[in-house]
Amino acid sequence: MTIYLARHGEAVSLEKNPERPLSQEGKAEVEKMAHLLETMGLKVNKIMHSGKKRAEETARIFSENLCDGKTFVSKRLNPNDSVEEFFKKLKNEDKVMYVGHLPFMERLASFILTGDEKKVLIKIKTSGVLCLVESQGRWCIKWLIAPDL
Template sequence: MAIYLVQHGKSLPEDVDPEKGLALEGKEETVRVASTARDNGVHVSIIKHSGKKRARETAEIIASILAPKPRVEETQGLNPLDDVKILAKRLTKEQDLMLVGHLPFMQRLLSYLVTGSDDRPVFKFQNSGILCLDMDDKGRWLIKWAIMPVID
């Protein structure tokens, strides 16, 4: 089983779109990263997002590119300040799952899964980037790879 963590794509400023949907750059970067994932054989059963417009749009773009097309659904517990331990307990080993959310939640979830503490940063997320976690035979989550829109 793999878990894919995604920070939503770059969004429009609130004065342009009060719901902060994706900016053109955010859409383009999401398409590029998702295409790279697809071309490298990434398969996901389900993509869960926070319900915020920018996360939903990011999830929908990724789903439209991956094959076979995964199911997309809103879920509780992916908002910026939600408790990562609650979501971590809900993770199962049965299916490949992609989570699309926000900082600081995604950073804290990754830290918790890898180190057991949500305040030890282990990776710098980028908007639209996909980070893959894999569980080893001892039940530990390890960072397997990441596809980021920019290498800097």
């Protein structure tokens, strides 16, 4: 099983817009990442996002390059949601991209890899994508890509 954990692109400030959509730079970074992943031959079966504006926009941009253009809302991808509860429901979801927020995405990666969400192993930059692979009950990092690479 392979999953992709993506952090939303850079958003505008709360003062500028309470919905916090992607900034112009954020959109450009996500588009760059989506193009890079497409060039790598990445295709995903589904893209899930938290429902927050910046995650929804990020998911939409990724979906235009990596799948059929459809995205879905998951109410379990918000910044402070339970990573353990999320992971329990992660059954046979192969080649799914999850677009979310900090601290959730980094805590989730740590929990999947070590069983302890407090052991922060990975820093995911805005617009960054982490690929995790499970084989015979063990998870490992396949790759991590950030827009500044």
